Amino acid sequence: MSRAAVLCGLGGWVPAKAVANSTLAEQLDTTDEWIRTRTGIRQRFVIDPGQATSDLAVEAGRRALESARRTREHGGADGGPAPDVDLVVLATSTPDHPCPATAPVVAHRLGLAPVAAFDVGAVCTGFVYALATAASMVTAGLARRALVIGADTFSTILDPADRTTRAIFGDGAGAVVLRAGRPDEPGALLGFDLGSDGGGEELITVRAGGSRQRSTGAPAPEGDEWFSMRGREVFTQAVLCMSRSAEALLDGIGWRGEELDRMVAHQANVRILRAVGEQLGLAEDRLVVNLDRVGNTVAGSIPLALADAAASGGLRPGQRVLLTGFGGGLTWGSAALRWPELHVEPVPGLEGDEPAAAPDTHP
Template identity: 75%
Template structure:
């Protein structure tokens, strides 16, 4: 049989500090209704003082490794790929620190930066290494703490983004097994680099010899164009992959898309001719957790009983870069972990 990468574990982590829409309304000129109508979000979590992205990554990975131990038996992890746009430090990468804290020894570990598409890029990288025989068991993590780079005065980004992490474990297996990653479609367009960005802090700004302009140290997003591009790119990428796999007639059974905005998810569903009930949604509880979005949604869907063994599942995302991508698999039996905290009243 063809060697394949098989998903055998999933985990997630959220900070303990929850921020409801009502709390945001006490700080900004906004309301619970305004936020829910435009985003579908009711709650998000922010990292505790003194903690960082690696802390959430370790927590999510620990749970995913425990699940993999139950479903696939104990085995050493020989690769760690971490998707993040908010590393602990600009240098070095955060993945080696995470691998060290997990006690994984001197395995190869590196970061992938593709913002909200980061997890799918990291997943594709790990799958390629497993299928090529360069790794037998890989840990793939998506983790971000966007609260650390948001403009404190910007109500829009404060309402949308939350901190969180998700992780999956892959093992070498066969292509016809449940959990085998069946295909990917990835893309990027650097012409849209200014639509989702942090302008200051990189070599471009530092090499200019000029101080960063006021506000350029914060994350910025052009909402209208981003909405249009997100719907277009996720729909096109999903359609390309579904056609390649021959999934027609209402397949996939479930779509786990990047949890950016409920209106984006609905628009993508309309473009693909899929029912809204086919979409996994947890953004009402956690907001947009960037690279953590898809794996955290997978983890919550398993906990909520929204993913069942044998279901065909499509993953799709869009993020800064611009970047986008899709992946597909038949969901394996992973059991049911405890759900993340419910949405605050």
């Protein structure tokens, strides 16, 4: 039987500082109602001064590794002897430094060096791209066990005066452990669909700081150092691309949309989640939603939602689960698996606050 990458550990992490909509309303020209009715978000978490993406990635990674260990001890999805992790892939658009990559630092701090470690940059689709990359290396025999992390600290690149982006984005991280196994095992990644369209690069961007701007030798125009997004166009493209990607993947593995038990999509906007769910014929109770409590955590979004739902019982062994994301680039991607039995601890700061059904918003 062919080799497969099997999900066997899961963990999430958010910073200690929660920022409610009411706090933003005091700082900006906005209200709690304006934010909730347009996005479904009521709070987000942000790092303290001096913290960085690697700090969140290390904590999420540590919890995923512990989840794999405990799952193995309890005879769950990781039932055999555990080889050491020999690959770390970090999805992020907010690395600690432009150079070097952040993944080697994370691997070192977790005591995993000298394993292979590198970053993947696909913005909000980053985790799906990283998952596909690591799974391919496992199935090809280049790695036996991989730690895949999605982590971002978008609070560091948001314009302090922009009420729209500051309302949407939060900081957070999630991680999974993959091991070599069989395609018929629960937790085996059954397939991927990935795509991009660089013609839409201006829809989601930070214009300054890269080689194109720096090569001019001129200072960046004011405001270009901050993240920007053309919201209406992004909304349309996100629904279209995630729906098409999900449908292509489901066709490829022989599943129908209505057979899905859970869709864990990138947590961007609750209206986007609903629209994609409708395209796939899913009732709202099959959508995993935690953006109301964490906001859009970019590459951390999907694995953080997985950890949150798994710890609260929202994901159960045997369920058919679809992951799908959309982000800058433009990029998009989807993955599918049958959910395994895992030991997952609640995400600190989110304990006792279960992932919601899609919250009410105005159309």
